[in-house]
Amino acid sequence: MNKPADFEAPLDGRDPSNLRGDPITGDRYYSHEFMQREWGMMWTRIWHIAGRTADIPEAGDFVVHDFMKESVIAVRQEDGSVRAFYNSCAHRGMRMVKGMSSVDAISCPYHGWRYGIDGKLIHAQDSDIDFPQGNPCGKLGLKELRCEIWGGFVWYTMAKEGPSLYEYLAPMPEVYKNYPMDTAVRVAWYRIALNANWKFVTDNFSESYHTRTAHPQVPPWIDQDVDTARHEMWPNGHGRTVQPMRPSLSDRLPADQPHPYKMILQAWGIDPEGYASYEEMAMQGWLDLKAAKQREWKERGYVHYEHMDDEEITDSPHTVIFPNVTISFLPDNLVFFRSEPHPEDPEKCYFDLWCMAFPVEGQEMVESVMAGPKPLREVAECEHRDFDNGKGIPELTGQIVFQDMELAEGMQAGMHSRGYTDAYLPAQETRVRFFHEVLNDWLEGRKP
Structure with missing residues (x-):
């Protein structure tokens, strides 16, 4: 053999x-x-698996992966790509979503801040009148993680730098290219x-x-x-x-x-x-x-x-x-x-x-x-x-x-x-x- x-x-x-x-x-x-x-x-x-690409076929579809005390959202974008964000509101850190679903915007259940599926803040209550440091909309957003796809799986890493997914997995993508x-x-x-x-x-x-x-x-x-x-x-x-x-x-x-x-x-x-x-x-x-x-x-x-x-x-x-x-x-x-x-x-x-x-x-x-x-x-x-x-x-x-x-x-x-x-x-x-x-x-x- x-x-x-x-x-x-x-x-x-x-x-x-x-x-x-x-x-x-x-x-x-x-x-x-x-x-x-x-x-x-x-x-x-390391690189983690958030879910299957089949879980998020359409724009706005997301899947949440909770790992120890961290939580990550992987969401399908309008261009078909997938991006990953920490499941933590830029306002005061509240976790926003659970499980799998589909949204037009990611909303915080605590104070109502809303983010586009691209992670950008699009709405905050009293944004124009009550923030001495300036309107957070257009300035703040969800913190993004590196995210890639292999084998029908959505992967992400918390490391800002380091090997790409294919480098990390090598040689498995080549070994199993026929499947x-x-x-x-x-x-x-x-x-x-x-x-x-x-x-x-x-x-x-x-x-x-x-x-x-x-x-x-x-x-x-x-x-x-x-x-x-x-x-x-x-x-x-x-x-x-x-x-x-x-x-x-x-x-x-x-x-x-x-x-x-x-x-x-x-x-x-x-x-x-x-x-x-x-x-x-x-x-x-x-x-x-x-x-x-x-x-x-x-x-x-x-x-x-x-x-x-x-x-x-x-x-x-x-x-x-x-x-x-x-x-x-x-x-x-x-x-x-x-x-x-x-x-x-x-x-x-x-x-x-x-x-x-x-x-x-x-x-x-x-x-x-x-x-x-x-x-x-x-x-x-x-x-x-x-x-x-x-x-x-x-x-x-x-x-x-x-x-x-x-x-x-x-x-x-x-x-x-x-x-x-x-x-x-x-x-x-x-x-x-x-x-x-x-x-x-x-x-x-x-x-x-």
Whole structure:
């Protein structure tokens, strides 16, 4: 699986010689001081996602992203561009809007100041007669942030200077240029409160070593055996595990259980019983599936395959974008995960799950991968839930992401134990320590 690439060559994500060996100590997950260093040295300098471009299709449409104690408005402009502003009135700092909506002007609910969607102040009560320092209209406005778009996502940064979005994301825009990400439809949208530090999520998505234990339903259709996946990481902290979407040869379902991979083959006109052995069905069937998809995608309406290569139409590059965004790129789905810190408690976080599907002609229902079957349409609003030991999201019980969240509180508690001093990692978890080393670089002023 040595895929040729026209982007910066990655480091081997299974080679511990690429590491300094920085310890992963428990206090990183519960220290208030560490949390404040993350805010001052990293969160205020990286690029954040405010929402999807699909959230704000028309001029005046806006989406608000609240992050810790900050709040940002991303609003579509008359010329089609998107601009971002702090959600703070220039009068006395009042937060003005919430969620998503559409406006002709952004109005403060306290004293009625109004701003155009370009952020300029257009109305203030008594503006001509009661401001000794002069009429604020035409002089004041909302404070703007740098804002750019990639992958159908609206990004912003609080840093006045620094790398552009594409520089920050590199080489991911080039790596995933074949996926028409902006066409994906968000069919499930959750924000879940977890009793764990935000870093648990990035740690978890930086390795597949836990899959055999935590996700026994995965090996029958994604091969996560130690020697079959490709582990990649880049100096800026981004990384991915590229896994073949074929059965593991190590973990097998009982013969009397329906096999998900057989269903995948049958969906593309391939007879799984036509192979001489299980191994041949897994390995040759995977190659036959590539050929069938390349041959038949157009007539079947899988238009998102048009520029995708053999690996992309059958495999699963599970990708972490430093520090807190993970995207699973599947042939027919994008699954977006994000963890964000609680504004005050380092032992809590918010976990975002956005399930997206590429439209296929004639399909009305899709498999969201993480949230079960869903209608193929944009969901109107986010489901805000508390995990509450799983009771807060019963409809996700048994899903892969539910199984991950079940582990969060136990890991968080373990970070307080005197029995834990540092992680003892296999080679396939190299990216876990690498994430912490890049985080250390930010906190110590060596990044970006």
